[in-house]
Structures are given as C-alpha cells and as structure tokens.
Amino acid sequence: DAMVIQNPRYQVTQFGKPVTLSCSQTLNHNVMYWYQQKSSQAPKLLFHYYDKDFNNEADTPDNFQSRRPNTSFCFLDIRSPGLGDAAMYLCATSRPGTGNTEAFFGQGTRLTVV
Amino acid sequence: QKEVEQDPGPLSVPEGAIVSLNCTYSNSAFQYFMWYRQYSRKGPELLMYTYSSGNKEDGRFTAQVDKSSKYISLFIRDSQPSDSATYLCAMRNNFGNEKLTFGTGTRLTIIP
Numbered sequence: 001d002a003m004v005i006q007n008p009r010y011q012v013t014q015f016g017k018p019v020t021l022s023c024s025q026t027l028n029h030n031v032m033y034w035y036q037q038k039s040s041q042a043p044k045l046l047f048h049y050y051d052k053d054f055n056n057e058a059d060t061p062d063n064f065q066s067r068r069p070n071t072s073f074c075f076l077d078i079r080s081p082g083l084g085d086a087a088m089y090l091c092a093t094s095r096p097g098t099g100n101t102e103a104f105f106g107q108g109t110r111l112t113v114v
Numbered sequence: 115q116k117e118v119e120q121d122p123g124p125l126s127v128p129e130g131a132i133v134s135l136n137c138t139y140s141n142s143a144f145q146y147f148m149w150y151r152q153y154s155r156k157g158p159e160l161l162m163y164t165y166s167s168g169n170k171e172d173g174r175f176t177a178q179v180d181k182s183s184k185y186i187s188l189f190i191r192d193s194q195p196s197d198s199a200t201y202l203c204a205m206r207n208n209f210g211n212e213k214l215t216f217g218t219g220t221r222l223t224i225i226p
Contacts, residue, residue, distance in 0.1 A: 004157075006157075033214075040122060040218070040219070040221075041218055042118075042120075042202065042216035042217055042218045042219065043158070043202070043216050045213055045214070048213070088155075090157055090158070092157075102148055102160045102163050103148075103160075103204075103214055104160070105150075105157035105158045105159065106157050107156055107157045108155075108156065108157045110155065
C-alpha cells in the first residue's frame, strides 16, 4: 500500500564518491520534491519537478542534481558527497489544482558519508 | 527572521494531558497550513490540513489558524504514548507555487 517509496532506506557512501537516491510513486502526482533534513532541523527544499519542469532552489549546491525520467520516478544525484551532506533525504509528491494540496512523503533515505 | 518559527522543544507531558503546539509565520501570503507528524527515522506523515483561517477537528486532534495574528496551533487531547514524535508545521501560498515552508519541528514525548 506504499505510495511514495524511497530506496535505499539507508545509504553509506565514501567522501567524494557519487551516489544516487531513488524515489518512486504510485499516486500519479505531477509534482515531486526532494528535501534535505538534518538532525533537529526543518526539511529544506532542494528542488522540485512540476511535471517535467525542473525548479531548483537558489541555495541548492551544484553538487546536487536531479532527474525525472517519467511521472513515477525521480532521482537525486550527489556528485561529490561531503561530510556536510550527511542527512535524511525526503522525497514527496503532490497534485495541485485538485483541492488536495498536501504533500505525501516517503520514508526517507538516511545518507552517511564516511 | 525565519519565515516560520516553531519552538523545537523538547516537550514532555504526562499521558492524558492536552498538548498545544504552535507556529508563527511572517509571510502573509501563506494560505494552506499543515501539521505533519514524524516518528524517529521516518518520513513526515500528514496529520491535519487547513485552508485559511478557522478550526478543524479530527478525532483527538484540532488545528487552528489565526491569519490575523499569523499564528497556527495543533491541540492533542487525551495524549497517548504513541503520540510521541516530532510535529512539524508547514505552510504554502496560493500562487501556484507548490513549495512548502516548514517549521523546525517540536519534539514531543508523552510519559506513560
């Protein structure tokens, strides 16, 4: 019954080694988001897709990239992870314009950089 | 000044107590207000959703929005140990911009 699925749940990567996190959804929502959440902090929006349109936040480092090959899937690529990139990465979806505007979150991927 | 301010707690109350969680915000364009519950090492799950000012009740949970004061609240009645989690307020505007702005979350512990 899972609606927003993130893989893996836990990821350990080496400093500077590229890593990809994945998100899939069964809700057919046209908006997909990636948030970064560090301990005891608010989720911070990195970017979002409105259909195929990519919207990058102004303060998202260039080290972070995203791909959305189709409606159901979205990927977060971290090109050269640093120690400061260790965090929980949350994928979310929403479907605006239907009166139902809340965002549905996946379980998150906890990234550790060693 | 942050757009959304939320007391991070931690907040500990005995089982059965009424819990009040609050957020203030500065952006008068916010129209949609949400409360998410996040258990440790899990993603946030939506608890309550309110459009504009007013109250909304769902079981033991009541959400209040006072746009004139830029203040929102979540009340939990008859609190249970299973309510122990971090509660995040979130809000967004009505301009077709789908970005949610979150508070930092309040960590709540219900003591049996």
